[in-house]
Amino acid sequence: MRLVLLGAPGAGKGTQAQFLVDAHGLAHLSTGDMLRAATAAGTEVGRRAKDIMDRGDLVPDDVMVEIIADRIDQPDCAKGFILDGFPRTVAQAEALDGLLETRGLALDAVVQIAVDEALLLARIEKRAAETGGARADDTAETMKNRLAVYREQTAPVAAYYERKGALKSVNGMQDIAAVRDEIDEVLKAVVS
């Protein structure tokens, strides 16, 4: 199974992705995690990405597409994967279509976890307090920018998949287990 998880910062993509990894044995491709690992390792990409991420802006599309192109060719992706944090722009979504097509692959579903902005801000503030600022981009100010970037650049990605008839939206404003169950239902309908 090959999935894209869409949702604003704080919508719960990481949490739900982990359930899907455990339930279906999929590889979890979180571009945020990959970039943070690159930053920690001090690679060229990591050095370029650090300030951009700290501001809450987006790393350039060509960098991200190259990272994903390499990653989906790794052996652990053969059994399927979940894209979490990618595509974040329509250009990335188009590039992903091309990457998959060249490999004779297709997405099974694009699942959007829909959450109101007010709830997102509250969640992120809580996460910032709990982790003691472990993530440099979990501050209220950066968060506002990340939400604006989401609205302007990532929300159109949902519309892109909607037009293709691939978008499945679930209500992300329920407790974690209820969101998980709703995603399971959606996937049962798609993959059976």
Ligand code: ADP
């Ligand atoms: P969250 O899910 O909390 O919004 P992520 O961990 O997915 O955050 O991403 C953190 C940061 O990494 C983003 O704010 C952005 O700067 C960068 N990033 C991650 N994925 C992408 C992408 N596909 N394109 C551009 N930048 C990205």
